[in-house]
Amino acid sequence: MKYIAYLIKSSLSDFRRNKVRTFLTSLGILIGVLSVVLMMAFGFGLKNYINQQFETLGKNLIMVLPGTGFRGGGQGLIGGVQFDEKDVTKLRRVRNVAIVAPAFAKAVKIEANGKAEPTNLRGTTPDISRLLNLEFEKGKIFTQADLSKKKKVVIIGGELAIKLFGSSTNAINKNVRIQNQSFTVIGILKRKGSLGSEIDTISVAPYTSLFSLNPNKTFFAIYLKSINDQTVPQVKAEVKNVLLRRYKADDFSITEQSELLDTINSIIGVLNIALISIGSISLVVGGIGIMNIMYATVTERTKEIGIRRAIGATKKDILYQFLSGAVMVSFLGGLLALIIATVIVVIVQPLFPAVINTFSVAVGFGISSFIGIFFGVFPAKKAADLSPIEAIRFE
Amino acid sequence: MIQLINVCKDYLVGADKIRILHDISLVIKDKEFVAIQGSSGSGKSTLMHIMGFLDIPTSGTILLDGKDVSRLSDDNLSKVRSEHVGFIFQQFNLINNLTVLENVMLPAIYSRSETNFDFKKKAEKLLIRFGIYDRKDYYPNKISGGQQQKVAIARALIMGPKVVFADEPTGNLDSKNGAEIMKLLGELNRDFGVTIVIVTHEEYIASKAKRKVFIKDGFLVKKYL
Numbered sequence: 212m213k214y215i216a217y218l219i220k221s222s223l224s225d226f227r228r229n230k231v232r233t234f235l236t237s238l239g240i241l242i243g244v245l246s247v248v249l250m251m252a253f254g255f256g257l258k259n260y261i262n263q264q265f266e267t268l269g270k271n272l273i274m275v276l277p278g279t280g281f282r283g284g285g286q287g288l289i290g291g292v293q294f295d296e297k298d299v300t301k302l303r304r305v306r307n308v309a310i311v312a313p314a315f316a317k318a319v320k321i322e323a324n325g326k327a328e329p330t331n332l333r334g335t336t337p338d339i340s341r342l343l344n345l346e347f348e349k350g351k352i353f354t355q356a357d358l359s360k361k362k363k364v365v366i367i368g369g370e371l372a373i374k375l376f377g378s379s380t381n382a383i384n385k386n387v388r389i390q391n392q393s394f395t396v397i398g399i400l401k402r403k404g405s406l407g408s409e410i411d412t413i414s415v416a417p418y419t420s421l422f423s424l425n426p427n428k429t430f431f432a433i434y435l436k437s438i439n440d441q442t443v444p445q446v447k448a449e450v451k452n453v454l455l456r457r458y459k460a461d462d463f464s465i466t467e468q469s470e471l472l473d474t475i476n477s478i479i480g481v482l483n484i485a486l487i488s489i490g491s492i493s494l495v496v497g498g499i500g501i502m503n504i505m506y507a508t509v510t511e512r513t514k515e516i517g518i519r520r521a522i523g524a525t526k527k528d529i530l531y532q533f534l535s536g537a538v539m540v541s542f543l544g545g546l547l548a549l550i551i552a553t554v555i556v557v558i559v560q561p562l563f564p565a566v567i568n569t570f571s572v573a574v575g576f577g578i579s580s581f582i583g584i585f586f587g588v589f590p591a592k593k594a595a596d597l598s599p600i601e602a603i604r605f606e
Numbered sequence: 607m608i609q610l611i612n613v614c615k616d617y618l619v620g621a622d623k624i625r626i627l628h629d630i631s632l633v634i635k636d637k638e639f640v641a642i643q644g645s646s647g648s649g650k651s652t653l654m655h656i657m658g659f660l661d662i663p664t665s666g667t668i669l670l671d672g673k674d675v676s677r678l679s680d681d682n683l684s685k686v687r688s689e690h691v692g693f694i695f696q697q698f699n700l701i702n703n704l705t706v707l708e709n710v711m712l713p714a715i716y717s718r719s720e721t722n723f724d725f726k727k728k729a730e731k732l733l734i735r736f737g738i739y740d741r742k743d744y745y746p747n748k749i750s751g752g753q754q755q756k757v758a759i760a761r762a763l764i765m766g767p768k769v770v771f772a773d774e775p776t777g778n779l780d781s782k783n784g785a786e787i788m789k790l791l792g793e794l795n796r797d798f799g800v801t802i803v804i805v806t807h808e809e810y811i812a813s814k815a816k817r818k819v820f821i822k823d824g825f826l827v828k829k830y831l
Contacts, residue, residue, distance in 0.1 A: 214715070217715050224703065225703070228703055514699070515701050517699075518699045518700075518701060519701070519712070519716070520660075520684070521658075521660055521687065521693050521699075522687070522688070522692075522693065522712060522713045522716065522761065523684055523685070523687045523688025523689075523713050523716040523717060523765070524684065524716045525680070525681050525684040525685075525716070526680055526681070526684075527681070528684075528716055599660050599661075600655050600660055600661050603660075603695075603699065
């Protein structure tokens with residue numbers, strides 16, 4: 212215990228004597244650990260954020276999409292069929308289905324007060340509100356009556372309301388123009404903020420009011436919710452059977468939330484590994500910096516090593532002396548990196564949901580200590596293996 | 607007691623083997639004050655390194671109090687140096703980034719022995735005795751050569767060694783300081799019974815010892831034994 216205290220004390224006094232050298236050496240490690248920890252913070256943050264978003268939608272959400280959907284990989288959502296009202300009616304009859312909402316989608320410009328903003332326009336039914344757990348800042352979703360009367364009303368995202376009208380209060384009950392048709396704003400969605408969610412700039416109208424944009428009366432997607440999580444597989448299977456009577460298997464896909472979430476999580480997982488690998492490169496560079504400086508230090512202190520050996524130091528004593536210096540420099544770098552990373556995460560928190568958790572802290576300290584030991588052990592071994600007599604004669 | 611029996615030491619210079627010490631047999635008894643005298647290149651420093659367990663002989667045997675220590679591992683040699691041997695060098699060889707007191711106490715850090723006396727008190731006592739206690743918090747490069755050598759002697763004595771080896775201890779000092787250091791070594795031998803082995807090329811320094819051993823070209827010269 213006394214010996215360890217001595218090692219720490221003497222390393223610290225070495226640092227004090229070589230402040231610039233210590234700072235530069237630990238800077239290398241600092242940058243390496245910082246990049247790894249930040250990459251992890253952003254990666255985990257992204258993952259948490261996406262998982263939360265999915266959780267608000269509920270695990271019993273099922274989506275019927277054209278083409279091979281998210282499962283097919285490359286092909287994506289391109290191609291496939293366009294669904295129509297007949298499909299919706301049939302799907303309503305499937306056992307254990309609680310809600311069905313079809314959606315027509317088109318990217319359009321929405322205009323008001325002489326401003327035009329791009330928006331993703333959805334034509335759907337009032338059920339979409341319950342289906343996607345929409346939260347309203349002002350107003351509410353249109354009614355079933357609005358739908359059947361083909362009323363020109365629209366719900367807009369919170370961000371869109373601010374862009375067009377300055378605030379949601381100003382936006383409510385105002386008219387907007389979509390493709391040269393006038394719509395009344397009857398609801399404004401709560402802003403979700405970070406990551407510029409699509410929901411903040413969306414527009415939602417009764418699909419019946421958009422037939423001029425959608426003369427074939429088709430839908431891009433049909434959303435379903437089963438009565439509970441357990442019935443999801445059964446609902447999926449029956450929906451598939453219903454659709455297979457009309458379409459080929461390749462023309463549509465049925466995706467449930469958990470499946471989609473798994474896909475996204477695995478994509479983020481790969482992304483995280485890539486980001487951390489990039490961060491690790493600077494860590495290795497930092498480690499080489501430590502090694503370089505330590506080799507120089509061993510040469511510089513050869514005579515001192517000889518003296519210490521003459522008065523009774525073993526090879527191990529010399530090894531520990533140099534190793535403790537290397538580990539402490541890199542530990543110092545790791546500590547500073549974690550502090551800086553925490554500050555950065557706190558600063559970017561409003562824009563990006565980055566997180567630093569105990570795992571990142573453990574990884575930060577773990578890798579910096581490991582780098583110190585790994586890159587320090589070779590020069591320290593060189594110091595320990597010096598012959599005492601040759602070392603003491605060294606000038 | 608240190609006993610050397612037929613000790614030889616070879617060095618490799620390139621591909622050539624050069625014999626530095628030839629068949630040396632020598633006894634250093636406890637409480638002796640011996641000078642090993644020889645000219646530069648005679649092998650006297652190599653002999654001191656081997657007697658001080660800093661180096662191992664190529665052949666021959668070294669007995670420390672009757673125990674064979676000539677084939678000890680590096681760790682065990684370190685232990686022997688730590689417990690039984692003190693060194694004093696021509697260039698003082700203090701560690702410049704440690705204070706005087708820290709230098710004196712340094713061997714205690716490396717000591718693995720169980721003795722639990724207060725090293726700091728002992729170091730301070732030695733510094734008081736040598737008249738340099740007021741320099742205890744100085745760094746070695748801020749004090750005079752004579753004072754540095756006294757610090758080195760204190761460091762050599764801190765673990766209570768059986769034997770102290772001094773390699774040209776006055777070589778870097780003026781004659782006044784040199785005389786003072788020799789007087790100090792004489793007192794340590796007389797008053798405290800510390801065995802002292804001085805390696806020197808100077809007749810004057812060697813004459814202070816009670817016994818002289820002469821070494822020439824790696825051979826002990828018999829007439830002085």
